[in-house]
Amino acid sequence: MSASDVRSGRSASASRQRSGVSLGVLGLEVRRILRNRRTLLFTVGLPVIFFLLFGLNTSYASLKAGHGNVSAFIMISMALYGAVLATTGGGAVVSLERAAGWSRQLRVTPLSPLAYIAIKMLAALVLGLVAVLAVYAAGILTHKPAMPVSLWLATGAAVWVGSLLFTACGLCLGYLLPSENVMQVMSFVLVLLAFGGGLFIPLSQFPAVVQTLAHYTPLYGLNQLVHWPLIGGRLHAAWVANTAIWLVVFVGGASWLFRRDTARV
């Protein structure tokens, strides 16, 4: 076997590896997330607790909301909150691992920085799914939320897929903030955004100025969209525009920051 044989043999397997996302690594990343008790408590536990506190008022079960009741409406909001916590955290953690020098370690492997980020996103989506399922399970067990089965599936799927928008948001926050307090700042920002999106309190309860401003915040459009299957009626272009614009902002920002970051190693 000559040197070039060895090289081309290695090169073929290396490029095969580079083209795809390693399932083994994804499995390990998912395992890391699921055994982190703090992450589970904040991303899965907290939205469930919020749902139990805010969504079970007896009058909500009898109050109609679109094709279901108010309890179902609140359940969807809390599931969105949990899923967004999961995906934002999954994005932000990339910068933490960069600070720890792990991404430097990975730079001397065939894993490309982009594939690494894809793996982190997918792992965050698994956590997001767990968060959505946990809130919906709490809904089922308490018998309060009511809507057609198809809407349980439709809203659940919409929340899960929609939360992907926030992985890019998390990446931006991670690259912009110092790694020591990125998680705290992220939690704070997400609480504000959740209020702005109307996840915790209906926007109609806020002063007019705040309501107007809230319509431009990143969770507003997404929150309206995931509730749309339940509420029905007209699909507002403003919701789609809000989501699309923030998608461009987050993905554009994340890829710019990512490129700046990987150039620096």
Next chain:
Amino acid sequence: MSRTALRPDVPAVRLEDVAKTFGVVKAVDGISLTIQPGEIVAFLGPNGAGKTTTIDMLLGLQSPTRGSVALYELPPQRAVHQGLVAAVMQSGGLLRDLTVRETVQYIAYLFPGHRPIEEILQRTGLEALASRPVYKCSGGEQQRLRFALALLPDPALLILDEPTQGMDVAGRKAFWAAIREEATQGRTVLFATHYLEEADAYADRIVMMRAGRVVADGSAAAVKSQASGRTIRATWPGASPDALSALRGVDSAEVQGATIIIRSRDTDAVARHLLTRTPAHDLEITSNGLDEAFLALTGDEPAEPALLKGATP
């Protein structure tokens, strides 16, 4: 098997006039170096000599401002991706929440055709620690884990940046024994260190760096003899450094005002010549210990030499 199949006439490392500048700082200032397969080479020099920057360029983590870098005639990044080259990096981090085995498994997933994990754990003495989380490992144990990660792709060239940092004496010994064993299998090893003894004991060849340049390059014995020897100081107004350097047995000579400073391995002959054939007087001979010699070659005599053009010898 793969590494022995690499053609022996293809150099493992080839640096040609490589320089790296950060702003005004010349971290590496024109290095040319060829390392043949099977060599064990030490990069020896004080902190800030440019060792880590050179290693970063070898691994494709930094691109040189000038010059060319090739590993097995390939661009560094390709050689790294093919597993031909692996490194224990000074700043390479580990994930605190993974166990030792999971960390090895993680990197193993990324290298198809990696060495068996159990063999690697055994080779690096990590078997007993396999299920320990990384955050509970000592600095030396973490360093061994980094070493294990570097062995996984079965690299032909192993690059180690200050590999024994954070290890106790016993750990150091065991670590070098493991490196030796890897080297006897035909692996090329390049390590950076600022410990003279380490370079002396474990390298076939020492490349001494200072202020971004190579100041000595040769077998450990040759560099040691170049570095050892004695220094003669004498007063000789108007002496010519070129004439002094041309004297038999003189390794280096400089003139500072009326004082001449000569480094030599045969100071007796030089002193006899100076006292009998030249106007030199007030002779003073001092002996250089190994450590002083190291300082003499790599020391920081002029302030900020990296910033001064031509300040290095």
